[in-house]
Amino acid sequence: MIDAYEDPGTPDRRSGGRYLWWLCTRQAGRSVAGALLASVWMGLLALTPYLLSRAIDDGLEPGDRAALLGWAAALLGAGVFNALLAVLRHRTMTQVRMDANFRTVKVVLAQATRLGGALSRQVGAGEVVTIGVGDVQTIATSLTVVGPGVAAVLTYGVVAALLLSVSVQLSVVILLGVPVIAVFLGPMMGRLQGAETEYRERQGVLTARIGDLAGGLRVLNGLGGKGLFADSFRRDSQELRAQGYRVGAVTSWIQALGLGLPTVFLAVVTWLAARLAAQGSITIGELVSVYGYVAVLVMPVAFFIECGYQLSRGLVAARRVVRFLALEPLATDGGSRDAPAVPSTLRDPESGVQVAPGKLTALVGARPGDSAAVVDRLGRYAQSAATWGGVRLDEIPLSQVRARILVADNEADLFAGTLRELVSGRRDQDEQSTAEAVHAAVADDVVIGLSEGLDSKVDAQGRSLSGGQRQRVRLVRALLADPEVLLAVEPTSALDAHTEATVAARLRAARQGRTTVVTSTSPLLLDQVDTVSYLVDGKVAATGSHRELLDEEPGYRALVARDTDVEQLVARDTDVQELTARDADVEQLTARDTDVQELTARETDVEQLTARETDVQDEEAVR
Numbered sequence: 001m002i003d004a005y006e007d008p009g010t011p012d013r014r015s016g017g018r019y020l021w022w023l024c025t026r027q028a029g030r031s032v033a034g035a036l037l038a039s040v041w042m043g044l045l046a047l048t049p050y051l052l053s054r055a056i057d058d059g060l061e062p063g064d065r066a067a068l069l070g071w072a073a074a075l076l077g078a079g080v081f082n083a084l085l086a087v088l089r090h091r092t093m094t095q096v097r098m099d100a101n102f103r104t105v106k107v108v109l110a111q112a113t114r115l116g117g118a119l120s121r122q123v124g125a126g127e128v129v130t131i132g133v134g135d136v137q138t139i140a141t142s143l144t145v146v147g148p149g150v151a152a153v154l155t156y157g158v159v160a161a162l163l164l165s166v167s168v169q170l171s172v173v174i175l176l177g178v179p180v181i182a183v184f185l186g187p188m189m190g191r192l193q194g195a196e197t198e199y200r201e202r203q204g205v206l207t208a209r210i211g212d213l214a215g216g217l218r219v220l221n222g223l224g225g226k227g228l229f230a231d232s233f234r235r236d237s238q239e240l241r242a243q244g245y246r247v248g249a250v251t252s253w254i255q256a257l258g259l260g261l262p263t264v265f266l267a268v269v270t271w272l273a274a275r276l277a278a279q280g281s282i283t284i285g286e287l288v289s290v291y292g293y294v295a296v297l298v299m300p301v302a303f304f305i306e307c308g309y310q311l312s313r314g315l316v317a318a319r320r321v322v323r324f325l326a327l328e329p330l331a332t333d334g335g336s337r338d339a340p341a342v343p344s345t346l347r348d349p350e351s352g353v354q355v356a357p358g359k360l361t362a363l364v365g366a367r368p369g370d371s372a373a374v375v376d377r378l379g380r381y382a383q384s385a386a387t388w389g390g391v392r393l394d395e396i397p398l399s400q401v402r403a404r405i406l407v408a409d410n411e412a413d414l415f416a417g418t419l420r421e422l423v424s425g426r427r428d429q430d431e432q433s434t435a436e437a438v439h440a441a442v443a444d445d446v447v448i449g450l451s452e453g454l455d456s457k458v459d460a461q462g463r464s465l466s467g468g469q470r471q472r473v474r475l476v477r478a479l480l481a482d483p484e485v486l487l488a489v490e491p492t493s494a495l496d497a498h499t500e501a502t503v504a505a506r507l508r509a510a511r512q513g514r515t516t517v518v519t520s521t522s523p524l525l526l527d528q529v530d531t532v533s534y535l536v537d538g539k540v541a542a543t544g545s546h547r548e549l550l551d552e553e554p555g556y557r558a559l560v561a562r563d564t565d566v567e568q569l570v571a572r573d574t575d576v577q578e579l580t581a582r583d584a585d586v587e588q589l590t591a592r593d594t595d596v597q598e599l600t601a602r603e604t605d606v607e608q609l610t611a612r613e614t615d616v617q618d619e620e621a622v623r
Contacts, residue, residue, distance in 0.1 A: 008106040013325045016318030020139065020311075023100045024146055031146045034096050037089040038151035042300060044082040046159050049292020051075045057285035093147045101140040104321060108132065111325050118329050118381060129207045130200060131324060135317035142314020149307035152300035159293050159300075166286050167276055173269055174297070181261050181301065188254050192309070195247045196316045202240045206233075254309050262301040269294045335396040339404060343484060343515060344389025348377050352540035353533050355485075355517055360508055362526050362546075363519045365535035366559055368490065371519035373538065375487045378517070379407035406483035410490045412474055416460040419450065423477045433480060440510035441475040442502045467494040475503070485515040492525055504528040523560050532556075 012022040024031045051074055059068025108131055112119055119128075156174075164171040273290040276282045282290070343357035351374050355361050363371040377384035380393045380401050387393065393401060414422060423434065434454065438447055446469045450456035462470040471494045478486060491507070492500040504525040507516075518525060526532055526546040534542040534549055534556045542553045549556040 008103045008110070011107050011322075011325055013322050016315045016322055019318045019322050020142065020314060023103060023139070023143060026103060027096060027099050030092060030096055030099070031143075034089065034092040034147035035150040037085055037092055038147035039154045041082055041085040041089050042148070042151040042155040042303075043158055044078055044085070045299065046155055046162065046293065046296045047078060048075065049289040049296060050162060051078060052292055053285040053289030056288055057283055061285065089147060093144065096143055096146060097140040100143050101136055104136045104139055105132070107325065108136070108321065111327070115327060115329055118327075121376070121381070122327050123324060127207075127320075127324070130203050131317075131320055134203070135200070135320050138310075138317040139314050139321065142310045142317075145307040145311050148303045149311075152303040152307065155300045156297065156304070159297055163290065163293060166282055166290060167273070170269060170272060170276075170290060173272065174294075181257075181265075181305065184257055184261065188250055188257075192247070192250045192254065192312050195243065195250055196313055197319075199240070199243045199247050200316060200320060202236070202243055206236050206240050251309070254305065257305070259302065261305075262298040265301065266294045266298060335394060335398065335400075337391050337395045339396045339400040340389030340391065342389075346378050346386065346388050346485065346515070346517075348374055348384065348386045350374075350377065350384055350386075351535060351538055353378070353535075354543075355515060356531065357515050358513050359530040360511060360516045360518070360528065362529040362532045363517065363535060364521055364526065364532055364556065364559065365519075365538070367538075368519065370535050370538040372489055374535070375407055375489055375517065375519060379405055379487050381407060404484040406478060406481055406486050408474060408478035408486060408488040408491065410471060410474065410488075410493060414458070414460070414462040414470060414473065417458065418455050419447065419458050419473070420454040422458055422462075423454075423473060423480055425477060425481060429480055434476075436510070437476045437479040440479055440503075440506040441472045442499050442506065443469070443472040443476050446472060468496070468499070471495065472499075472503070475507075479507075479510055482514075485517075486511065487517045489519050491518055492520065492522060497524065500524045521560055526560065534559075 009022075009026055012018040051071055055068055055071035055075065058064060059066075059071055108128075112128065115122065160171050160174045163174055270291055273282065273287050273294075277284065277287040345357060346355040347353070351370075353363065353374050355378065363374055365371045373382070376382040377386045378393075380386070380398065383394065385392060388396065388401075388405075420429075420434070423429075423437070429437075438444055446465070447453050458464055458473075462473060465473065471491065475488070475491050478488060478491075492503050495503060500522060501524045505528060507518075508528045518529065520526060523546065529546065532544060532546050532549055533540050534553060536555065542549055542556065544552070550560070
């Protein structure tokens, strides 16, 4: 069986059937052994009625005790030997299925790793989960056809040959049995493949919905969209259930016919054999052997039908795996020209975006996907004619592009580990650099709020953090990487107004003199950038500063006006803070006045005491 660290090989991606054949050829010796053991095991089952008929005709009927004991001993030996073969067959076929399972898992994981950041852009999470959870097991189970499937065909031929020595009529009936069954089950197998394919597709979509629901429940609650999403999920779930009923209906017919037709087959052959025995055409022993042969045939025929059913499902699953394996990374490392030696201009001809070196640039569009698509092209995560210093990005080695241009997605993965490991990435960072990045991303409260600070454990995908905290942690990681070009997608979308304004100012200071691009429609962030590129339908409609576009571009003003309420709230908060500060000053003045009044009262008391002392002295002088 395949080792955990062994190379799984290069899969045949031309079709689902060829992929299944590749799984067999990668373990050819084991597959042949499984087919051989299963064939001998099932063949010995067919031999049992022959031994029984010889014991009756040669020993029991003529009263030959020695012959009877001899055939009985042979029958016992065949049973014991067949039991041992059954154990070996089962173990071998289990290894065949497990090898196919693990090998498929390895090639799927290797493909997911090869696709890298392009994975989520080409296939949904639900599709990958469905392959890993359901299709892998279905493919492994379908390889049962290698052992019992092959054995069923061979055993069927052996029994037909044995019956030929008893009766040509019975042998012909046996040989015609499987074609009749195929006529009944063939159309159902085709229907099963169609229904199973649609079911798998719907299952993948629903699995993706579940992932979206789990990851965005807080956002849905905040936007009031939980009910709408729940209705959509309920509708898709009911459609999946209905499709599952259709698959179950076809499956139930196949399984029912798989058990029923062999039984009818057994009855027909037994009736014919009984008529021949009554006519004296065959002996009593031959009649018993015919019944035994047909009883044994129930197993290979049932295996034949079951393997057809499993193979049909396996082909559907294998096609999904092959479709996934056929995906190619959006960017391939085939460039031969060097990247610019100095910071240079990035250009995207498709949208008209031009990013000046050393400047903070913002991409603004009514559809966030348009801005994200520009970032993908500038970061070479999508095929395009984008240039860097006049050189096409796809002509530069991918390693050079990745080393100097960083795309910071607001949904980038956060791996489990300590917060320090999470933000440091592959390189060790010193304390000062880490502290500066944390401060620039306004993530000080995140570090302080954890029991062990930067050395605190964080769950995978940052589930132990809030949405705003996760976004700031991602920003810390991007700033610590300190790339020459930083392309940040919606870096402040989950932050409150005060935090966003602080992040915007600190981001500008932290990236001073470095090329930085952000996508956003927040005026708090846009007010800090050097240049804004306003996109309409994915094309640059206007370029300028935030203030200039507010004055000159009505579409831009309407787009960002939805955030003016935030600015008003910030202004109101500022007024409240100023009033609070004034109130504090008033309170301090009031406190001071109170102290003055107390001092005045004390001085009055002192004067009264002094006056009394003077009166006493005067009285003493008179006396």
